[in-house]
Amino acid sequence: MNNSGTIYGINGPVIYLKGETALKMSEMVHVGDEKLVGEVISLDSQTTTIQVYEETGGLRPGETVESTGAAVSVTLAPGILNNIFDGIERPLEMIAQEGGAFISRGVSVDSLDKTRKWETHLTVKVGDRLTPGTIIAEVPETRAILHKCMVPPDVYGQVVSVVPDGEYTIDETLVVIELRDGSKKELTMTQQWPIRVPRPVHHRYSASVPLVTGQRIIDTMFPIAKGGTAAIPGGFGTGKTMTQHQIAKWSDADIIVYIGCGERGNEMTQVLEEFGELEDPKTGNPLMDRTVLIANTSNMPVAAREASIYTGLTLAEYYRDMGYDVAIMADSTSRWAEALRELSGRLEEMPAEEGFPAYLASRLSAFYERAGMMQTLNGATGSVSIIGAVSPQGGDFSEPVTQNTKRFVRCFWGLDKSLAYARHFPAINWLTSYSEYVGDLSGWFTDNVSPKFVDYRNRLMTLLNQESSLMEIVKLIGGDVLPDDQKLTLEIAKVIRLGFLQQNAFHKDDTCVSLEKQFRMMDVILYLYKVSRKLIAMGMPMSVLKSEGIFERVIAIKYDVPNDNLQLLDMYKKDIDDFYNNVIAKNA
Structure with missing residues (x-):
């Protein structure tokens, strides 16, 4: 068996290879002469099914599919913050420089700048024993955030050599360690991590500290914990995006990951412009210094929309492992679910309620379960809080995405169009909303605000x-x-x-x-x-x-x-x- 194959059939973003190949499940591949990015989503002895993260127009049977030998992964290193990526971590600014305002197919750019030199302070010395998560170097990534370069989660060893403090690129060797088997391994600032695999932690804490947002109806009436999950469902024009903007601007999270998943292009443009101009109330620096944007608009391929959620989540987990509190704004999970539905239809899977795939609930569950306040592998405490907007058609909260989301989140901020039309913002309906964190956080409020x-x-x-x-x-x-x-x-x-x-x-x-x-x-x-x-x-x-x-x-x-x-x-x-x-x- 070889690690490549020939296209046999094409159905929108889904392509089929005939015969047995050496490709593995969830492996990233390059499709056709233009090297489009794809992922293996189904395998049997006769057929390999691949979803393509780019437009497949013009692709034809007979073109070759080549393996990369790795799962769809993100590059983790300094340079993530103050950046704007598409759904598979390609920097939009770099793409614009190469191909203009529209993303051309098969464009290949590095996720992060490999030529920039970063001021680096090494925190280990020769003879130190390193375990997963140990911080080996510190880099001032922006004026607001100190980037902590860590040992990958599966690496143990003893330091053999260390470079002096100075300026280095993300691919230059900082530390050489001797592994348990006697072999040597070079450690750089860079890690690769598959987007669909949660990053390991030591253990999970129960909810005990609120994510303070500065919004009264949230903080007082329906609070969310650091490491908590919340849904903001609402019809068109009720203020989902603006509520998320307010939380992104004012919450006491250290880092914001904003995922624009299938939203309108003009809405994402507004986010990019606003966040670029805003001053961080904590530091006085630009808010973008502690923000990363994942922009996957409604006219981009649906397969990449499905992946964008996991890309943002993996970036958030990486900063959590450094000991930061990260808040994810996912806008909107309904568009993500629609991408799942479209791909499921292409794969001719049996539809469930309203055409969504039968595994919609388990996918939503797996997404929200990656939130939490954790003790990381290096002993620090960090959290990932997920605030997902839901856009039910016609504002109908009984539809499957809203109902299944309610099962897996502990905070429900239901937006009401009658409040929004009456100019009452935030348009969170106090009668239909709830928070299961009130009891968990009561001790914190008693100790830090007032027993009353x-x-x-x-x-x-x-x-x-x-x-x-x-x-x-x-x-x-x-x-x-x-x-x-x-x-x-x-x-x-x-x-x-x-x-x-x-x-x-x-x-x-x-x-x-x-x-x-x-x-x-x-x-x-x-x-x-x-x-x-x-x-x-x-x-x-x-x-x-x-x-x-x-x-x-x-x-x-x-x-x-x-x-x-x-x-x-x-x-x-x-x-x-x-x-x-x-x-x-x-x-x-």
């Missing part, structure tokens, strides 16, 4: 649920017939909705809010509720309470109290006490 934090959050949720029940009555018979205590519930719920849950991404003090400010805002709202209930119990009508304008003042806290002057919040309790005294004095 989770209790206040639960009280706000109770009021919002009561409002929902009361609104059913209001729709039937009108609000005037409600007793004053129920009218107060509706008024306080309105304060919570407009003053707390709604957030303005374009306001300097409202776009990102600290947990302390979030807690103190809840404290003021609940204090207003407590004082107002006292007045209602004394027989004061709701119309009198509303005439004082205190509810509007509390709603405006989010704009009126700067993030760097939270002491102003103490004045609001005094205002509420004055409101109480004024009402009693006027109606004595």
Whole structure:
């Protein structure tokens, strides 16, 4: 058997080879005269099936398929950050220099710059025993991130020689080690890793630390843990991408991996332009210094769209192994599932619900299960958090991708088109959303924010649920017939909705809010509720309470109290006490 074959049949991005070959499952191959990139996805004694990551127009039977001898892998080394790749880690900037604005077929460029010299500080010495994950060198990759070059996960040995500190390319030998069998191995900055294989770790921690995003409805109502998973489902125009942008900009993750999977080209262009101009609030450097973008737009081949998710995930795991907290924004997993469906149809597999393949659930599960907070092989702690957008057709959350995603994520931020059309952003519906991390993170909130934090959050949720029940009555018979205590519930719920849950991404003090400010805002709202209930119990009508304008003042806290002057919040309790005294004095 030889390690090449001849094309027998072509069906879109799927090609067939006749007869037995020496190709292996998941092996990367070069297809045809133009050397298109492909991957073996099915093998039997008669036929080999390959999916091609590039446009197959013009390919014909009889052309040769050559093996590369390796699985579809990514190159891991300094130079990943502040870069934009396609779905199989080809840098789009390099492709543009070679072939113009459109990606030409068969284009072959190095994933990372092999000529650039990096300032390198070696961290091992001759005689050291190295185990998988040991850091051998440190490279300032960007102004924000120190790149830690590690021993590959399957290598053990003793250091024989080390180069001095200096400037080196990613392929130059830094360390030579003697393996257990007596042979020598040269270690460089570069590793290759197959995208479909999770990188090994020492062990997984349970969720205990929140990923703080600065978005009140997320951090307070439906928090996500570092190493957690979340889904953002929503119809067209509900703000999935913008919610992910806000999390990417403001969350306390060290590194952002943004995967544009099958999204519109103009949307990806907006991401590229915005991220290039944004200043990192943590460091003052450009946000791109700690960001990597995987751009696989809707007009690119579907097979590469399917691979792009795994490419981004593998890059994230690599930085996690250095001890960083990485957040993945996958936009959108629905387009990824559609790529699976198209390829499954080409392969003539038996379709399941709505034409999706029967293995849709297991693929989604395998993707989200690669998230987590881990102890890495070198003893550091790092995490990969996955936030996946879901784009159900027509906003129907009962479709298979949304339903299967719900099974595997612990955070569900359901976007509501009626909220979006009412300009209420983030348009996360507090009645259909949930987070299973609230209990896991309560200890952290108690220790780092306030022992009352989770209790206040639960009280706000109770009021919002009561409002929902009361609104059913209001729709039937009108609000005037409600007793004053129920009218107060509706008024306080309105304060919570407009003053707390709604957030303005374009306001300097409202776009990102600290947990302390979030807690103190809840404290003021609940204090207003407590004082107002006292007045209602004394027989004061709701119309009198509303005439004082205190509810509007509390709603405006989010704009009126700067993030760097939270002491102003103490004045609001005094205002509420004055409101109480004024009402009693006027109606004595």
